[in-house]
Amino acid sequence: MASIGVPAEIKRDEQRVALTPDGVADLVNQGMEVRIQAGAGLGAGFSDAAFAAAGARLVSAAEAWGAHLVVKVKEPQPEEFGFLRSDLVLFTYLHLAAYPEVGRALLEAGTTAVAYETVQLEDGSLPLLAPMSEIAGRLAAQVGAHLLERPHGGRGILMGGCTGVRPARVVVLGAGSVGWNAARIAAAMDAEVFLLDRSPERLRSLEAHRRGRLVSLVSSSSLIERLVPSADLLIGAVLTAGGRAPTLVAESLVQQMQPGSVVVDVAIDQGGCIATSRETTHTDPVHTLHGVQHYAVGNMPGAVPFTSTEALVSVTLPYMLVMAGRGLVEAVTDRPELLSGLNTVHGAVCHPGVARALDVTPRHPMACLR
Ligand SMILES: NC(=O)C1=CN([C@@H]2O[C@H](COP(=O)(O)OP(=O)(O)OC[C@H]3O[C@@H](n4cnc5c(N)ncnc54)[C@H](O)[C@@H]3O)[C@@H](O)[C@H]2O)C=CC1
Numbered sequence: 001m002a003s004i005g006v007p008a009e010i011k012r013d014e015q016r017v018a019l020t021p022d023g024v025a026d027l028v029n030q031g032m033e034v035r036i037q038a039g040a041g042l043g044a045g046f047s048d049a050a051f052a053a054a055g056a057r058l059v060s061a062a063e064a065w066g067a068h069l070v071v072k073v074k075e076p077q078p079e080e081f082g083f084l085r086s087d088l089v090l091f092t093y094l095h096l097a098a099y100p101e102v103g104r105a106l107l108e109a110g111t112t113a114v115a116y117e118t119v120q121l122e123d124g125s126l127p128l129l130a131p132m133s134e135i136a137g138r139l140a141a142q143v144g145a146h147l148l149e150r151p152h153g154g155r156g157i158l159m160g161g162c163t164g165v166r167p168a169r170v171v172v173l174g175a176g177s178v179g180w181n182a183a184r185i186a187a188a189m190d191a192e193v194f195l196l197d198r199s200p201e202r203l204r205s206l207e208a209h210r211r212g213r214l215v216s217l218v219s220s221s222s223l224i225e226r227l228v229p230s231a232d233l234l235i236g237a238v239l240t241a242g243g244r245a246p247t248l249v250a251e252s253l254v255q256q257m258q259p260g261s262v263v264v265d266v267a268i269d270q271g272g273c274i275a276t277s278r279e280t281t282h283t284d285p286v287h288t289l290h291g292v293q294h295y296a297v298g299n300m301p302g303a304v305p306f307t308s309t310e311a312l313v314s315v316t317l318p319y320m321l322v323m324a325g326r327g328l329v330e331a332v333t334d335r336p337e338l339l340s341g342l343n344t345v346h347g348a349v350c351h352p353g354v355a356r357a358l359d360v361t362p363r364h365p366m367a368c369l370r
């Protein structure tokens with residue numbers, strides 16, 4: 001019988017879990033054995049009793065990691081590297097461009113790792129990243145608004161201003177799932193929003209939904225140089241799938257921002273797109289440089305684990321069913337988008353963007369699977 005293991009997340013401040021009790025019931029009904037580490041769902045509001053009632057077996061971390069398919073939320077932490085092995089299929093967010101040491105551990109162990117964030121449909125969309133990006137984008141506007149308040153270290157600007165007083169100026173780099181959601185929440189707060197993307201087609205597709213003081217602009221380095229110094233809130237949200245985020249904002253530009261302004265670099269999980277950001281945690285989310293508060297939490301959706309867990313499992317469960325039920329080779333035939341999810345297979349890197357970031361030569365995923 002195929003077994004699926006769900007370890008508790010141990011990344012700092014991560015409270016999400018990779019399966020819900022409803023998801024467990026679906027897998028068990030398909031004849032699969034589901035092992036949940038005891039306590040794994042508590043932070044997201046799912047009790048051990050609820051998982052057991054759905055048919056899961058409550059186990060230790062080692063037993064959860066011992067399953068054929070291990071599903072997680074975040075990349076394995078160094079304490080978990082010892083659980084990696086060559087007959088394991090790991091399905092989780094990996095972001096190997098930002099965490100090369102995780103890539104090395106997966107390659108050394110020969111683990112087959114399928115990264116949620118690089119599963120890509122034919123139209124270029126990223127179905128397993130999109131829900132978390134939607135959440136992180138919405139949070140970015142909320143967090144930015146909060147940090148702009150004086151008691152939270154900000155310059156004391158209200159997002160929507162008030163009658164006769166200007167609103168906050170928000171500049172969003174990247175108009176994908178994160179950027180669009182950040183921009184539309186900021187616009188709904190009545191801020192003045194500039195949404196930049198290198199793709200005019202992407203901006204055009206958003207045109208009909210644009211509301212409030214939201215201006216969309218085709219990105220260029222000159223435009224960024226003009227806009228950033230006057231931004232009260234700068235949000236980084238660009239991505240090239242699998243690759244390291246490009247640095248779009250140099251330190252000299254951040255230096256020109258007003259003291260108390262805020263940077264939220266959501267793209268930090270791919271290395272960040274603002275030169276001065278470095279990864280922070282929910283416990284200690286802000287570092288201040290040149291008088292500008294930087295928020296760059298690599299697992300922002302972990303702040304709302306109930307919403308995020310439900311949203312994540314709603315998109316990952318169909319893939320778990322096919323991977324555990326029919327094996328990886330049949331799964332990629334049935335769901336070809338899984339091929340781009342393959343980051344490492346038996347000691348080789350299979351995704352070109354990840355390979356570039358790790359400075360290794362990629363192998364074709366089908367060749368690796370054979
Ligand atoms: N910190 C966190 O907790 C989370 C971080 N993320 C990250 O946020 C980032 C954005 O994700 P999504 O919005 O889902 O990606 P997406 O693929 O939907 O959008 C990225 C956008 O960036 C644009 N872009 C790429 N290079 C550009 C450039 N040089 N100049 C201007 N625009 C450029 C693309 O045209 C695209 O529209 C990713 O790194 C993702 O992993 C997502 C969720 C949570």
Ligand SMILES: CC(=O)C(=O)O
Nearest residue numbers: 093132269298299301
């Ligand atoms: C996308 C991602 O890495 C996260 O939600 O934590």
